[in-house]
Amino acid sequence: MDINDEFHKDGKLADVTIVVEDHKILGSKTVLCLASPVFCAMLDGDFKEKTDKELQLPGKNYEDFVEFLRCIYPDKMKKITEKNVYMLLPLAYEYNVEKMMKRCQKVLKKIVKNRHTGNVEELYRHIHLSEMYRLDELKEKCVYLASEHTLKQFKAARTAHQVSDASHFKIIELALRRHELDKTDEKVFRVHRATKEYGISFDRGYGTNGINCQMQGRIDMEEENKEDMFRALRLIERFKIITYDKSTKSQLLNQLQTVNRNGECIEEFDLLPENVKDALQNNS
Template sequence: MNMNDEFHKDGKLADATFVVENHKILVSKAVLSVASPVFCAMFEGDFREKTESEIPLPGKNYEDFVEFLRCIYPDKMKVITARNVYMILPLAHEYSVERMMKRCQDVLMRTVRKNYKENVEELYRHIHFSEMYSLEELKEKCIYLASEHTLKQFKTAKEMYQITDASHGKIIELALRRHELNKADEKVFTAKTKLQFYSEEPVQCDLNGKLITNGRRASDVCQALRIIERFKFTTNTSNNIESSLLEKLQILLDKEEDMEEFDLLPESVKAALQNRS
């Protein structure tokens, strides 16, 4: 059996030994008890682990468990990345390491935004993770991203990754709402509207030809941004239009108006807004 003394090389502070697969891992009960209420209960409660010097952990993967410990120990505090997050997340959840769970969710949010927003199967996989490990923010983000895609894609993804009926139903509901907004946008997007967008001072009038005022609703700005994104304006003034609308939307969102339509904006528009912050 192999001995891992990575966490206490001199062995002086080690007062417990985990046995994982064919390895012994020297650890400090105090360090683990501070990080995890589950470890704390294991070492201080009325459990056999309290008095045992060697504690077997059947069913655990050695490499995953060592990586998990590296992210706990203060002298290591290894960074959680897109590479190791899937190793660590199940253990962080099992041992109720709340700060680590938050770090895992932050990494997964960035990973999904960067790599998987166009991949419905991966979005369903991450919804599945979020439901298993109670990552509500990640679940909501993936549900909104998935709703930008098609019914056929939903069905294929659901066959691969089991998510709750509630989450799948929410995706369908949001997809239908996006369809309603698209139909409304098509009615607004007339030849006259195009001329307004291409005019010398396009942001001085809204999509119906009315002057912009401080009271303009966030839903109007969201509609303009959806139309710009959907119909891909590429004139010299298009960037100025979008920039002005994003600036206006930032002001209106501070008042928490029309949050539903903001949530349903294309991810590319929300990313552009976030980059301005």
């Protein structure tokens, strides 16, 4: 068998040999036990591996397992990236490496945010992964992002990637609630344009051909009604409104930055577009 000594250059001091496929990997029981309670049970518990000189891991892919070790050994601590996270996640889960699970979830959330906000099939794929490996933060992120899309897209995505009924129905419920808020916003929007009584007013600008080309708005920042402020954020984002005061959106974010921290208006916060919600969280 091929011998891999990159984790223990002095083979005489290695106290465990891990056998994966047709390779032997020289390693340290201490490192494995500190990283994983599963390895600790195998090497120090009442298992036959405790007395064996070799730890046999049938069914594992050698390259994947070496990458896994590179991410848990203190002198290596290889970075988890988009390239290796999907191969590392199952191993981190199987061996209950909590720190690696957290690192994987952080990377996956970043991947979703940067690449898949508009791809419902990918969002469902990551919900499936989150349910399989108990990544609650990733699941919540993907569920809310998916709810910004359409029923037709939900159905197509679920055909490609099976998720739980609870997650699928939650997405549909959130989508319906977003639709209700849109209808209410449109109704209030018309009232605001007519009366301007709520401190939020918008005017449409037209091109020479009479086709709507932009929308501008003014928001009274003296108002302290959080419901109106949330509505203003939704309208600004939905209709890409250019406010008369360019700092209006930033001011709204600053005034509402304590909402998530204090638990006020939870539904209003949760149903904001995800990019606005991220901005609020980053400001808090």
